[in-house]
Amino acid sequence: ETGVTQTPRHLVMGMTNKKSLKCEQHLGHNAMYWYKQSAKKPLELMFVYNFKEQTENNSVPSRFSPECPNSSHLFLHLHTLQPEDSALYLCASSQASGTSGTGYQETQYFGPGTRLLVL
């Protein structure tokens, strides 16, 4: 248990569905991250939030929409996904100083991930 929880742990959805992934951290951190882990591909950073502001969007398609209502919660809203979006979605958090590029100086703590299958 790292102090970062993700729900649901497994999700199956059709291409026309709308669903949301939730991440919550109990570590008092102020930076949160979404990653995508696909089979046989590098782990991909999707979004970064520092102090609730999005500071990185790694060319992610608009069918993925992040939301960070406060420093403890991070959501990933999903709509009209494609089968190739099936993957493990990981959330992480860390203590950032507020200056871009230094969020990684402090250790990132990862959640267990949500295993997503798009049919």
Place this chain on the structure above:
Amino acid sequence: AQSVSQHNHHVILSEAASLELGCNYSYGGTVNLFWYVQYPGQHLQLLLKYFSGDPLVKGIKGFEAEFIKSKFSFNLRKPSVQWSDTAEYFCAVNPYNTDKLIFGTGTRLQVFP
């Protein structure tokens, strides 16, 4: 494009053997460097990191990594592996002053007793 290469996709060792996992990156500027580990059934966790100073970095569980700037490399080493080191190891690069973090494809290490 910036990328991270881990040439060893699958490594099999016996206990007490020495380990070196390669990591090379393509980025000409200043970088911060990381090794992450994912043990079977567990969360991804940080093994060690380099930001500045001594290019030889020591991490948890007896691991170390050496940053060689001229070779754009950050290889991970351990003099004597244990069965409990069986895991997947990921190298990652953060270009300085950005929030980007670029991962390699990972190396699966299996250690047999």
